Amino acid sequence: MCEANAYFKSNGQEVLFMESVDVIEPYEDGLKLVDIFGRQKFVRAKIKDMTLLNHRIVLEETVGFKHDTE
Amino acid sequence: MCEANAYFKSNGQEVLFMESVDVIEPYEDGLKLVDIFGRQKFVRAKIKDMTLLNHRIVLEETVGFKHDTE
Known part of the structure; x- marks a missing residue:
């Protein structure tokens, strides 16, 4: 299937944040990922880049890293 | 494959902007789509929402609609 995994880039490493993401909804202060x-997560981050064929979403923090667990 | 089509919402209608998008790179003033x-296009827009399983990227214009053709 065509879901993607969301990663954070941290100290040159990519850290898995959420697997099997289907829906992405950007908001003023962050992103909702479903x-x-x-299952939903809200994260104070923005999309750095995405490569759909590689099922990858790379996020970068915006204002202080705070994320909701579902 | 898992590429997606990018649409603009215009007067309640969805207008196809670019097919088979693989890479999405947000910039301060818009998005690069590959x-x-x-083939690349740069567009003064932001992502309204995405549903990867439906291969859909819905864009919304930011500052005056100007897009590069590749």
Whole structure:
């Protein structure tokens, strides 16, 4: 399937933040990510880049890293 | 494959902007979109939402609609 994994770039490393992301909704202060099971996370980050064929979303923090668990 | 089509919402209608998008790179003033053939477009828009399983990227204009053809 065509979901993607969301990673944070941290000290040159990529850290997995959320797997199997289907829906991405940007907001003023961050992003809502919803996975294929309907689980949601809100994160104060923006999209750095995405490569859909590689199922990759790379995020970068915006204002102080705070994320909701679902 | 897992590329997606990019649409603009215009007067309640969705207008196809670019097919088979693989890479998305947000910039301060817009987005660079690259398709599976390597063709690039830059557009003064931001992502409204994305549903990867439906291969859909919905864009919304930011400052005056200007897009580069590749």
